[in-house]
Amino acid sequence: MTAAAVTPAEPEDLNALDDEAFRLHVRRWIEANYPPELRHPPKRLHWKDNKVWYFKLAEKGWLCPGWPKEYGGMGLSPSKQIIMTEELERWGCTRTNDHGIVLLGPLIIKYGSEEQKKYFLPKILTGEHIWCQGYSEPNAGSDLASLRTEAVEDGDHYVVNGQKIWTTLAMDANWIFLLVRTDKQAKKQEGISFLLVPMDTPGITVKPIINLELHDEFCEVFFDNVRVPKKNLVGQINKGWDMAKALLGFERIYLGSPRQSAYALKGLRELAEHMGVWEEPEFQDRYARLRLDLEDLKAFYGVYVAKLRRGETLGPDVSMLKIYQTELFQRITDTMLEIAGENAGLLGPIEGNRDLNATGLFIQARPATIYGGSNEIQRNIVAKNVLGLPS
């Protein structure tokens, strides 16, 4: 579908639109302005390839839907933010280098000093600062709170030593936000602080990691006597863990969104037709199960969206969405390989058709049950914090 390249009149207050009108408004603008060659990228794009979209959103004032208007955001309600995300996904829009937008910005708005707000937020909006997130470490993955990268006071600086890993797109970033240990004596969650560090500080080395997609999405980042001015500490010393945790709610509902499974199921149907098994009753029953699982996931997800709409905060039970969505995504892509015959061994899409990318989706689905807190950790959370089972 092609939409005329016109910008529809912008309503004063997007929050005042009803959900459907808002959805259509956003949809029309995306369809008219999104670079067509970037639709449904098979792999996560680097900054050099996605910045055109970052700047388009920035120019429109739509880069930061969740930020309050006073800081240059759209000030959208959570339910409108979800609609916006759904529309971006529907059109197959690329993710940008969005760690500053999604993670750091909200944290600075909530916990940063006035000076930090004035300095950092505008530079995210203009794309001058591209951020990456330094949380995980080689020995602190699922057990993040045991992280050991340390920051030691030295005059008006902290000196940082240690190593981060799984740092998404660190090679594209010019700033990193870090969780560092500032008190080794305290209980492990209570000795962690939150630091902002320019990537060009002497002592920082970035090494890309090639993942199973054969893509250099992640990096290792090494810190060797890296000197960070004290004014780059956000919030109070040793309170970094609580601040980082307070902002995880949105991530968990995001990871539970049915988008990945819905996209994969569409791919499964196309693949089944291509392979000539679509009409087979055995396949139809398998497909029906997956489709019903997806429909019920959508209903379940809707329950949480409705909670956000009523202004409620999400509890630990939102972990159930993440578990079910990511495992459904995997079951769908498992089924793709099973029906694909020898194509299940291809490195690229079948017959070069990007819509028949069985192995690509299968590989992409693997880390979904690991990142954002592995599904084993999520099940521990449900058992302990939802069901009240003892340790």
Next chain:
Amino acid sequence: MSEAVASTEADRAESIRMIRDSAAAVAPRGGDTKRVRALRFTDPGFDPAVLRQMGELGWIGLRVPESAGGAGLGMGEMCALAEELGAGLAPEPLIPSALSAAVLAAVAEDRATLARILAGEIYAPIAWQERPDTLDVPGSPDAPRRFIPQAAGAALFLVPVREGGRIALYEMPREGADLAIERTQDGGNYGTLRLALGQAKRVADDVGAVLDLALDEAALTTAAYLLGVMEKSFDLTLNYLKTRQQFGRVIGSFQALQHRAADLKIQLGLTRASVESAAAALDAGAEGAARRAAVSRAKARAAEASMLVTRQVIQLHGGIGYTDEYDAGLYLRKAMVLANQFGSATLHRRRFMKDAPEGAEE
């Protein structure tokens, strides 16, 4: 759509809460299973006095328009009620009675039988089913009617019979009827009725369309009842996991059991979302294929998830779960009866694929 479906979301939530509270009259939360056990494997398998009470509370006619003597409430309320009754394992045939009331209210000119059904004075099930696992109503004039729930307590039967292109409805007295009763796992019974239309009274000309709709509502209400069964049996199991000690520890501290409990909780969440969203779709006026797809989605989920949960309830309890004295088995046996009543998961999956427009949701 019912005339009195409350308009705003808040009114609706309040109305559903009130229905839930009123269910305590028959199935008090935290109540025991003494009453249910006493009625098991007896005739008629339920307490006619409690069915009357359900009539007095307006439950049998919950979905019947006020103009026909009902309460005119929505599927949201009906499902909430059924869920509470499922949690209490109430054996009274509320769902088949409501099915009869909905059909008679829509078509019959003579309101006498309807009034007695609505009041819970009599149990008058519709004898529509001719083979296992179906929602089709062929209306054969000679085929025996099967799987009539709690037929041992029926005062009369409502029999749909095809006449040309239409399905007429006959009222057949129990007295003198050729009725065979089989016990069911949950302590109730199914009846097989051989028709004797000579003794029957014709009460409506064409119930085809209304019966299809009412059967869909019965299927969805059954899914909600199963949700209650699942919730209650899962609660029982959680309590057990938190108190039973082995190897010097509470068994609920073992990660293998914690993760299984988490997976069951997810199935409960999916089933609730499925049932409640289907009820909301019907209350918002979903018709035809959209209605069938919503109902089938919920019933398929409830059928499979209830069997999964109640099987796991036995397993997680260990040996005690296998004793008849413990309640775990009551929930499993109830799920065994209801999972396939008004259509199995397989039937509903097939129907969903036929009726749900692909891609419409995107």
